[in-house]
Amino acid sequence: METMLLHLHLVRHGQTFFNRYNRLQGWSNSPLTDAGLADADKAAAKLRDIEFAAAYCSDTTRAQVTAQRILDANEAAGHVRPSLVSDMHFREQFYGYFEGQDMSVAWTAAGGPHGAKNYNDIVRKYGLAATRDFLKEADPFHDAESDNEYWHRVEDGFALIADNPRLKNGDHVLQISHGNTLLSLMHRFAPEGYDLSERPANGSVTCLDFDTNEPMDRAVSVVSYNQ
Known part of the structure; x- marks a missing residue:
């Protein structure tokens, strides 16, 4: 079986009003603040030299707006703009009654x-x-969402990426993610040495390598966190 390793660049969306007010956000839609738009632009500057073969985000406004600003800047830097796939499998944890x-x-x-x-x-x-x-x-x-329900959905999101027939070994993929999801991925896949008491900042970039031929527990390796 041929190697199929993808380089995922996971960006936490920019600050929202719920972030500012210290409220659980989950599947709720809270718009970006002015600081949140600046967060997205800072992430865009970090990623402007990367040629993305695909881009994914959740179907929440905060993720979509962050993604579009990053892709705008990337395209302005001379890169081919990939289509943005917006899907519920990339949402944050669902907090139910506590949203x-x-x-x-x-x-x-x-x-x-x-x-x-x-x-x-x-x-x-x-x-x-x-x-x-x-x-x-x-x-x-x-x-x-229970822990099992949450991971079942998140793993289905990784499967969507793995099943993309246009991707090839070594491609770079943009994924707009969420704070608790990024922290959960780190708890699951990070080796020792990362300070996970520090939550990922809005607009930060976390890089993962994703081997689509491996079972999920061995498919993801952490390259960097909260940069």
Whole structure:
């Protein structure tokens, strides 16, 4: 089987009003602030010399606007502009009943019954997967994604990229991502040596190598984080 290694450049979308107000965003649509537009432009400057063979983002406005500004700058630098694929599989974690809630309130509700006072306390005591499972448990409608539901959707997003017949070994792919998704990918795939107490900044770039011929647990390797 021929090698099929893709270089993924994952950009966290620019700052939104929900980011500014410290609210869970998930599948909700909060527009970019002026600072968020500047975040997207900073990411565009970092990536202007890369020829992207494909581009993906979630079907949320914050991801789409960030992607378009990066692709605009990339095209202006003389590169061929790829079509942007906007798909729900690239969305952030779904927080269900807690969508739009103040983060401190939501994570206290999730962690409190388990003796954890906030998000970091849940991670420290129970691991990152528990943040999703505890939030689903605390959701009175149980609509929030469990850890298994979340990863099933995210892995389907990677499968969409892998199934793109136009991509070839060594191609560069732009993917607009989300804060908790980037942190989750790092927890799952990063070797030791990364400070994961530091959340990825809006407009930051995280680089992953994706071997489409490997099973998911071995397919992703981290090149850089939160640059």
